[in-house]
Amino acid sequence: MDTFYYVELMGISVEGFRMVEVLAADLQLDLAIGKEGVIVDSGTSVTQLVRPAYAMPGDAFKVGAMELRAASGGFSLFDMCYNIIEKMxxxxxxxxxxxxxxxxxxxxxxxxxxxxxxxxxxxxAFVGTGGGMSIIDNI
Structure with a gap:
């Protein structure tokens, strides 16, 4: 769509390890139908990645954040919440x-x-989405 700012997201690294399972194909714009792809949206406050692209970085973040105390999430959208007030x-x-x-x-x-x-x-502030389009948020 002409109103969107598309970028080419080739992958994500967590703790220096590039998630090879995050395939560029999962994030590509389908020019034939003009859908999918990755956009930057200044009106969105959460990065939304199609589930195949979100799964590996999300799991790697969970492993890397194991020393943090998990908190019950106040929003069903987020699968990872942490209480870090007492941490310095x-x-x-x-x-x-x-x-x-x-x-x-x-x-x-x-x-x-x-x-x-x-x-x-x-x-x-990353979530998996079932939709075809991925969004890099404003934060």
Whole structure:
């Protein structure tokens, strides 16, 4: 669609390990039908990836965040929430988005761990979606 800003997301790395299971094919724009692909949307506050592209980085993040105390999520949309209010200098898994063969975008923890409340609950701001389009959010 002409109103969307499409990017080529080639993959995601968690803790320096590129998720080879995140296939570029799962994220490609289908030019024949003008659907799917990856867009950047300044009006969306959660990164949404088609389920095949979300599964491996999501699982890798869970493993890397095992030392954090899981919190019950206040929103059904998020499958990973953590209570980190009592933690000082919290170490969370690093994440990088690979936008094409030449560009990698390291993410700050503030880009993917978003405060849910004032009690120290944060949610992992990536979700899997059943739709064909993936969205990189504004945070």
């Amino acid at each position: 200098g919290v170490k969370v898994p690093t994440m990088v988005m690979h936008l094409d063969s030449r560009v990698s975008m390291p993410l700050l923890a503030e880009n993917y761990l978003i405060p849910m409340d004032t009690k120290g609950t944060f949610y992992f």
